[in-house]
Amino acid sequence: MQRIRLRYTKRGRLRFTSHRDFQRAFERALRRAEVPMAYSAGFTPHPKVSYANAAPTGTGSEAEYLEIALTQARDPEKLRLLLDESLPAGLDVVDAVEARTSGLADRLTASVWELRLDGVEAAEAERAVAAFNTAEAVEVQRTTKNGLRTFDARPAVVHLETHSEPADRPTDQPCAILRLVVRHVTPAVRPDDVLSGLRAVADLAPPVPAAVTRLAQGLLDEETGTVTDPLAPDREAAEAHSTAEPTAAAKAPA
Numbered sequence: 001m002q003r004i005r006l007r008y009t010k011r012g013r014l015r016f017t018s019h020r021d022f023q024r025a026f027e028r029a030l031r032r033a034e035v036p037m038a039y040s041a042g043f044t045p046h047p048k049v050s051y052a053n054a055a056p057t058g059t060g061s062e063a064e065y066l067e068i069a070l071t072q073a074r075d076p077e078k079l080r081l082l083l084d085e086s087l088p089a090g091l092d093v094v095d096a097v098e099a100r101t102s103g104l105a106d107r108l109t110a111s112v113w114e115l116r117l118d119g120v121e122a123a124e125a126e127r128a129v130a131a132f133n134t135a136e137a138v139e140v141q142r143t144t145k146n147g148l149r150t151f152d153a154r155p156a157v158v159h160l161e162t163h164s165e166p167a168d169r170p171t172d173q174p175c176a177i178l179r180l181v182v183r184h185v186t187p188a189v190r191p192d193d194v195l196s197g198l199r200a201v202a203d204l205a206p207p208v209p210a211a212v213t214r215l216a217q218g219l220l221d222e223e224t225g226t227v228t229d230p231l232a233p234d235r236e237a238a239e240a241h242s243t244a245e246p247t248a249a250a251k252a253p254a
Contacts, residue, residue, distance in 0.1 A: 063215065
């Protein structure tokens with residue numbers, strides 16, 4: 001059995017795709033691409049696909065991950081191209097590696113998010129960010145299946161700052177852009193929780209819903225506060241294996 005790890009995106013209108021909708025679309029893509037999937041046992045076998053920490057419905061993402069199990073070995077890049085062609089535009093498979101290490105989900109400990117706040121002046125956003133960063137606690141509320149829950153969103157936010165609008169995207173309307181790094185904790189702190197926190201500490205209330213995009217997710221480097229590529233260990237293991245094979249062949253007796 002071979003395991004392949006994939007990174008895929010949710011872009012444009014496809015950001016409103018629910019996780020269940022994506023699962024259905026992806027399983028159709030597996031059938032169209034004639035991927036030799038491994039299936040679970042039991043009365044209702046299903047393809048062995050492991051999804052990891054999917055982004056909330058309505059948010060875009062450049063860094064969603066999953067793992068599939070195959071009964072026959074396939075070249076990861078060729079498989080990626082086949083699956084990408086079989087999915088609708090916006091759900092794009094952008095990276096693929098053979099799984100050569102364990103614990104992909106354990107390497108998804110933080111996310112980098114971008115929040116586009118149309119109608120908000122940059123100075124107003126900077127004031128709110130400063131208030132959030134200096135606050136000892138930022139209590140927010142979220143409705144759950146067990147009712148209204150109050151929790152502190154501040155400890156999960158590793159980094160929060162404002163960014164300038166790209167020069168090639170001029171606009172007549174003000175627009176503030178926030179970048180934040182958030183730890184994956186329990187309860188999960190989502191971008192909308194951070195927006196609720198900004199409203200609580202600085203009365204920041206965008207006139208229209210924020211456009212939210214996950215730019216990256218992976219292992220948090222505590223020293224630098226950056227998020228590393230979770231597929232890098234598999235690439236490094238594959239490179240080490242390919243380097244070792246010629247060496248072993250050279251040492252083999254004639």
